[in-house]
Amino acid sequence: MLNGPAQVLPYAASRFADKTALVTDDRTMTFAELDAASSRVAGALHSRGVEPGQTVSVYSQNRWEWLVAYHGALKAGAVVNPINVMLTTDEVEYVLRDAHSAAVFVGADQAGKLVEATARIPQQCDVIVFGSTEVPGTVAFRTLLDTPADSVQHQPRLDDTCTIGYTSGTTGHPKGAVQSNRAVIQNFGLTATMHGRTGADIVVTALPAPHVYGNVAINSTWLAGGTVVLMERFDPAAALAWIGEHRATMFEGVPAMYAAMLSHTALDNADLSSLTRSTVGGQTMPEATIERWEERSDAPLIELWGMTELAGLGTTHPLHAQGPRGSIGIPLPGMEVRLADLQDPTRDAADGAAGELLIRGPVVMKSYFGNEAATREVLDKSGWLRTGDVARRDENGFLFIVDRLKDMIITGGYNIYPAEIERVLSAHPDIVMVAVGAVPDETKGELACAYVVRADGSTLTEQEIIDFSAQHLAAYKRPRMVRFVGDLPKTSSGKIMRRKLSHTIATLVQ
Incomplete structure (x- = not known):
């Protein structure tokens, strides 16, 4: 048993010394x-x-x-x-x-x-x-x-x-x-196990190494003796080319990366035949995008969920026992989850109802460094970590993220989850990417605004989008306004930053 990530490379080198471990733009290393x-x-x-x-x-x-x-x-x-x-x-x-x-x-x-x-x-x-x-x-x-x-x-x-x-x-x-050390090495090992990583794997990733998802993607692959092909930054055309050039068995990314690759002209001639599975995390993934990627790659897209406070993943699907699309899967082995009532977190949410996702187990952080007050806000004496994510669980135990608790929009007393609107609008063939944020309203408090990146050449209008949403969403959930943008604000890992939508709109409007 390894006692920490410091032993990953010595362990891998003892078993796979001369095997290629890392490929970058300017260097290949064993x-x-x-x-x-x-x-x-x-x-x-x-x-x-x-x-x-x-x-x-x-x-x-x-x-x-x-x-x-x-x-x-x-x-x-x-x-x-x-x-x-x-x-x-x-x-x-x-x-x-x-x-x-x-x-x-x-x-x-x-x-x-x-x-x-x-x-x-x-x-x-x-x-x-x-x-x-x-x-x-x-x-x-x-x-x-x-x-x-x-x-x-x-x-x-x-x-x-x-x-x-x-x-x-x-x-x-x-x-x-x-x-x-226990949390980090256990996350590496459990991720490798759940995703079926082996020494035959070649993983293309542009996820930032400082981000826990990117870090686990790299080190769980090395733990199994696989090869990591690391991009300095994500570029959709380059990512598609590298998958074919390196005969990648896996690609790992966030939803915006898949959306960008699926809408890029390079997809037409891309060779994805070597892929045996891909992974996606960081944010909820529209089922329409999942279906399109799986159809084009002819390989499963494994959803996962995690956070910095967990050293990486907290839930995912086992490679050979995947649950329904749109689910973040089940807890990693050794981890427990519960859904807390949104009004009274000391009680469990009712069966089938959404609640705040709480998680406990060996990959949960020790604390926030030098910040006891912040630690007490999210980590109780029994080891339960409040994640800030709203989730529901189906009858088979699979978890579904509804949205971030802090991103919820309250309009006229109704709770609206931006991710639900985003999942619906992402199914429109003329929409490449979409994010939904709140805008203030004197009458209703807040309104949902959809920020939409249209496909090249599309003439899609605001009214057409609102009408499309009306086919799938209750009246109070529909976006009340649409803004067309050239891109969406993202983090270094490619996650869309909803809270920056209104601040960056002036520079992004088409």
């Missing part, structure tokens, strides 16, 4: 090469005074160096803090200060700003730069690779802190979810 490079980074961190238990941050786009730094820091016994690449310098400064980071790995394009930021925080924090560019006040990552491998390998313990993953911070400052 398991033995990744293991050796990360051990040298561990030795370099120790030589620079980083002690076991100290925090080391990683802040950049997807690249081979990111993964070597991540595993090197783990091997050194450090607590790894993966930082969302979309955070501003001020936000990164807050995270480095809050997490007490002793070092931060960063791309050359952000290095200068981070040198200034680290000068303002109380602790010493080395800035280590990926790439070949020389930046004053930093350490070049390539020099770490010239350091001898760490002679004293840190021995992780299951209950030791492994990572601090900061939430997106949509309100106030982000919070750092503290995860144990």
